[in-house]
Each structure stands twice: as structure tokens, then as C-alpha cells.
Amino acid sequence: MSVKLDVRLESVGTRFRLFPQPRFLSAFQTPETVYISVPPEEIKPGPADNRMIVIDAINKLPYSRFFRPPYIGAKNPPVQPSSDGHFDHLDIESREFSCATMYATVRRVLDIWEDYFGHQIEWHFEADFSRLELIPLIEWNNAQSGYGFLEFGYGRSITGGIDRTRPYCQNFDVLAHEIGHSIIFSKIGVPENSQEEHLDFWGMHESAGDLVAIVASLHFDTVITYILNKSCGNLFTVNELDRVGELSESREIRIAFNYKRMSDVGAEPHDRSVPLTGGIFDVFVEVFQKELVNNGLITQALADLSNSGPNQSQDLSDIQNRFAAAYKGNEAGFKDALLFARDYLGQLLAITWSNLSPNHLTYHTILRGLLRADRQITNGEHQDTIRTCFAWREISLIPGSLLLRPHTVQECGLTAGPDFVDGLIERLNQKDPKVIEALQQILRDKPAKKKKS
Template identity: 65%
Template sequence: MSLELDRRLAREGTRFRIFPQPRFLRKDDGSGPLFPEPEVVVVSVDPTAMRAGPGDDRMFVVDAVGKLPYKDFFRPPWRGSSRPPVQPGADGHFDQIDPASREFSAATMYATVRRVLDIWEDYFGRTIQWHFESDFERLELIPLIEWDNAQSGYGFLEFGFGRKPNGTIDHARPYCENFDVLAHELGHSVIFAEVGVPASPLDEAVDYGGMHESAGDLVAIVASLHFHSLVDYLLESTKGNLLTINGLDRVGELSDSSEIRIAFNNKRMSEVGDEPHRRSLPLTGAIFDTMVEVFQQDLVAKKLISEELRERSTNLPGSALDLAEIQAGFTAAYLGNEAAFKESLLLARDYLGRLLAVTWSNLSPDFLTYHAILRAMLRADRELSGGANAAIIRSCFAWREITPVPTSLLVRNHTVASCGLESADFVAAQPADQQIPVQRPERATFISPRMI
């Protein structure tokens, strides 16, 4: 999201409060909550256009009573009992609500979804129309049902609670207050709206499924970087050495030691199967690495770190001594240049957001492959930067073994003979009295996947 848009929203939007990460997460030394207070955010809806719930013309909260999770034959809208809608303060804003109240859970669920949608519509440069628009005008948000799970579906998001170690519901950990989980689920809606779904029943959609899960994680990662408190914590704890285990790469943290997936990972395509969540890891890792390397490239351009330090930090793994020396180099460079490091990280964040928006806008869901995503990303980079980051993108994807499959027509060799040219050229070169008629082989008929 551009800084100009943030400034405009501060003047015109509606205020809420959101915890950047779940409030139960503790500092590394165990001294207290990682984020003890929610952060004020502003959504793009004017207070005069807000509806109680909260709600607006795109989405609304209904705090359902006695609701079971939606199933295939039990879908929106909810027609049962619900608690009274959350009301704004006298000034039309919702930032006065007590974080210990049930009303806060409803308000923060709306604010999270609305904020993430604002961020990504800014990157796309247009309204993201719901994929369920033929049936529903607005997205239904259900914050707190008695269920140890959460789900997104056709026209709705509904969230329950986390689990205790014994498997029972943990009411102290509502999913609707977990920014990353909500952002991830909204990411699926973005992909359904902007990429669509495969049309052919013959399409096994293996890479499409992995792309969907990866996109959800990336929507959450980029959106989380719009919390200044999280960005400041991230840089202060890493000193800009982002190719370490850090708060940014843990997506959807469910406890102090558990998260849904890790963006900073070493998984390659040869190490994952077809299960969508596992298959998403190399793609997410390649794109996460791209953002980090663009960030570090900007640091080098501004002479904040050396090219040698950048190369050492991006060519991991190394020995414990190597890692310590790399961290020491970043620490020395960061101290006294905190604002400049933050500016470079926000520039890399916005570059990645725009890069993904352009890439996703130009993908076909039919027989999608990771290699097609790579090519679309290179085209997006040419559109955005004139190809300035192409080498970074290629190297990050190559390390993850994201290449055309061996049987792809893209990598098939075409000789003169296979093109039916060698025999004709040979005949034409002979004296007329020595020419022998040559029977051309019949051309193979190529059947595209769409025709099968």
C-alpha cells in the first residue's frame, strides 16, 4: 500500500485496532507478550458509510448464536439467531472497543479482512470483485463459533478457536484475532477472483493447488509488513539479516512454537509431493527469497551493506562461524541506519506486492505449472522495473528446482530432420540426374491439452 494512500486513509477512513500477531505470543526471553497492545489501523470506509456489525458494502460481521460450521448443503446466509451488531463510538470509529470483550473479536475480524483487501486492491490498482458475486453481494464474516477450526468458503469466512494440548477447544485463542490466518484465508478469495479455477476435468491441478496455498501465505506476509510495530520489531531483532528464522517468515502462528508454514525454508521441488500445503513451500520460498534479495540489493545500492556481505548472506548454509560473522556485519551496518533499512524493506514489500498482483492477473488456471508462474513473474518484472530484478528471480526459482518438466514441449529439441527440412535440402543440392524422390514423413498432429 502506498504511503500516499495511507495518508489519505488517515484523513478519511475508519479507525480500528488489531494485534499484528496473536496476543498470546511471548518474547524470546519470556518476559512478556510480543505485542502487548493492538495497533491502530485505518480502513478505506468513511465513518459515515460504516454499518453496525461492523460492515460495509463489501462485507459484514454476523456474530451467530448456536451455529454449526457450514457444509456442502448448509451455506450462507446465516438465518439463525445472532448477537447484537457491534456499534461504533460517538465519533464513528471502532478503536475504543475493549480488547478483552467479545465485541473486539468481531470488530478486529472485520478490520483485518477490510485492511488486507484495501492493501491488495491498492497493489492491483482496481477493485477485486468477489468470485461469488453472482450469488452474494457481500462477504459474510462469522467470528466465534464453537469449533476448533476455521474455514473460508463460497461467500463466507467463519472462525472458531485453537486447540489446547489435550485437543479441546482453547477459548483464549480465537482464530478471528489471528491476522495471518485471516489474511491467508482471504488470499484464497483473491486467487479465485483474479486467477479463477481450472476448467477441464482432466486437469489434476497439482501446481494450481500449491499455488493457492502459497498465495495465501504471501498475501499474509506482505499484509503483515504494513504494521509498523512488526516491521520495527523484525528489523530490530534481525538487524536486516532476513535470511534467518524470524517473525516475518512464520505464517499463521498458532502458539509460541507452532505455525502453519514457514516461508523461509530449504525445500526444493524434488523434496515435496503433490499435497498442496507441502507443494507450496518451494514456490513460497522462491518468492520470499526474491523479496529479501531485492531488499538487500537496495541496501547495496545505497551503500548500507557491501556486495560481499550480501553475497555471503544469500549463499547459505554456512558454518556457525560464518553465520555469526554475517550477523555481525549486518548489526554493524544497521546501527545508526535504522530508518534507511526500514525504507528499503518497505520498498521491497511494495515491489513484491505489485509483482504478485501483475503476475496473478496474467495467469491462466488451466493446466497451470510453477514454471508458467515463473515466466509470468519475469514478464511482470519487465513491466514494473524494466527487468532489473530478472536475475534475482531466475536464481531464486532455479535453486528451488522450478523448471519446465522434462516432458514439456518447451524443452524438446528440434533438429533440421525433425522439422522435415534436411531431406529436401539434400535432394535440392544433388545434380538433377541423381535426385531420388524422398518420401516425407507424415507430420505428427499436436493435440493441445485443451482439446483432449
């Protein structure tokens, strides 16, 4: 979402409070006030609007292929707004707050990505349901997204049971990741032949969910401030931005900043998604660093040192100290550069995803889509950056691709010797023998060489 739109929503949108990252993390124990695009007068108790509705189900079992929306069982009363139509008054320890958080997170992520796409994202289940069903708290140590619904339980305890202190509906990254799947189903669809193997399709799906969450999390001022203060702009380090789906202080579902290449991962979609996410994250960070260099905030030499990959000869402490010196006193400039890179990444992904086909999709197809999108956004300013990042990740054509096959002149039937002439004569002879005689005279009779005097 552009900075201008975010500012405008403060005057017309509805207020909620969200935890930018799981509240059990020491740095994010205070919720941040955010605004969603739906005005207070258009939000119904629940919360609900014309695109989604929260249903606080009672004693509900998880949906399955035998049990699907709409939910018609017992439920708690819908959450009510305050007298001014906002929802930022709710006690953060209450069940009502969890309901409002789930709604606001999904709506906020949708607002962000609809701005990047430039239009409303229609639900992939619109043929059957007009609204997304949001079920925030069921007695389950898991969470899932499905056709027309999102339903969340709780995190798992050490013994594998339910940990009610960690409701998934308050985990912004997990919710954003799941709504990311819905966005991709809407924009790209599914392969026509479901029986075929589509490793890259499902790897792309998981990567897209992570990237939707990463970009959305960068719309929290507390997240941006924390990242920059902790890293001093040296984003090629492990930080809160790249820890997707945080489960504890030291454990996360996947890490966006990683050194995984395609030769390091297998066929499982989550595992296979890591190099793709890493490559795109690398592009994002390099664009951020280019902006810092262009604005005179760091030197090109420092940027080159920090993004040279795993290199034992690097003095990581020296690199970090140099970033810290550059960051001090220039915090606003670093923040502007990060927001610039964030919005570039959002646009890049929106354009790329809008033009992908699900059929026979490969990571190489995504690479070409990113290059085309960059040409559309910046007239090709970051072409070499994208190519280099993906080459390092070993993302290229699959072995045996027809695009790698050379085509000889002979295979194309364009032999330049007598065989070509004979073939031409044979073809033309079927039409007009007189023309053939004339062509034969022209093509075969060599002019006599002039004798030297």
C-alpha cells in the first residue's frame, strides 16, 4: 500500500489494534493502531462487511471435505463497535479482541495488496459464496484456510496439546500467509490437469504466502522501526522481517533470508519454496541498498561487501559497524529507502502474479515474469540484479527444456547447397515447368570467368 493511501485511510477508515508480530515476542507486546479501508458506517457487528464476516463458533469441529461452509451451528454474539463505530476499544485479553483482530488482519492485508494490484481482488470461491467466513477460535492446535473460509485454533504446547495463550488468529504473519494463498488462487488459478506433477506451482504458492506476509508486515511502523534500529539497515542479516510465521523467540516456520539453493531442497512444497522466497528477498534488499547508495547514505563499496553472500573472508563485525555509523543521524532517510523498496516489491509481485499461468509453471517462468514486471515499473533498472539473484539460487530452465535445444539450419529445411536448389526446383516443378527451366538456368549456370589480360 502506498504511503499516501495509508495516510488517507486515517481520515476515512476504521480503527483497530493489531499485534504486528506475536505478542509473546518481547519486542512486540504492545498492539499498534491501524486503519482499514472500510468506513465505520459500513462495518457491521461481527465484525463483518460485504467481503467477509467473523463467526465466533461454539464447539465447532474443523472443516473437512465432508463438512464445509456455511457454518450454521451455535455461535457467540457478534462483536460490537464503540459508539463512534471503531473497534480499538476492546480489551486485548478478551475473546472479542481476537475476533476483531482476525477481521482487521485479513481486511488490512487485502487493502495492501489490492492497492498494489490496482483493483479489487475477487474471491476464488465467488461462484458459491459472496463473503469469506472467518472463524477465530476453535478448540484445535492448528489452523487452516479453505474454499470460502479461514479457521484458526491455537498454537501447540511442548507436549503437542493446545496452548491457549497463543491463538493463531492474533498471529499477523500466519493469517497474512493464509490470505496470500487466497490471493494467488484468485489471480493465478490452478493447473487444468490436476493429475500432473506441479512441484514449482505449489512451491510458488508457499513462497507467495510468505511474501504477502513480509510485505504486509512492513506496513507496521513498529516493525519498520524495530528492523532498522536492530540492523542499522544491514538487512542481509537475520532479523524480524525475514522470520515468517514466528512460533517462539528462536523458532519460525521459514526464514526468508537464507542461503538455500535449488540443489539444497527437495520436492516438498514448503522446502522447495525457500530458494524462491530467498531470491526475491535478495532482490528487495538490493533495491533497498541501491536507494541508500543513490541517496548518499552508504557507499557502493559497503553495499557490495554486505551482499556478497557467505564468505569466510568477510569481517561481519566491521560491516555492521559501518552500517551503524551510516545509520546514526540518518534514520529518516533509511526509513524512506525501506518504504521505497517495499512498494517496489509489492508492485513487482502484483504485476508478475497477474501474468502467470498455472499450467506447466516453473520458477524460470516466474523469473521471466519478474524481469518483465521490472521493465514495466522501472524501464529495466534492476534487470541484472534479478538475474544475478536468481542465478545464485540455481533457478533456471529445467534440464531437457525445449528452450535449451539448438535448432540447425538443416533441421529447419534451409540447406544452402545443391540439395536446397534441387528441393526448390522439385517444389516449383509441380507448378510450372517453364518457370523451372528459367530458374535452373539462373541458379546453375555459372558465368564465365574473365581471363586476365
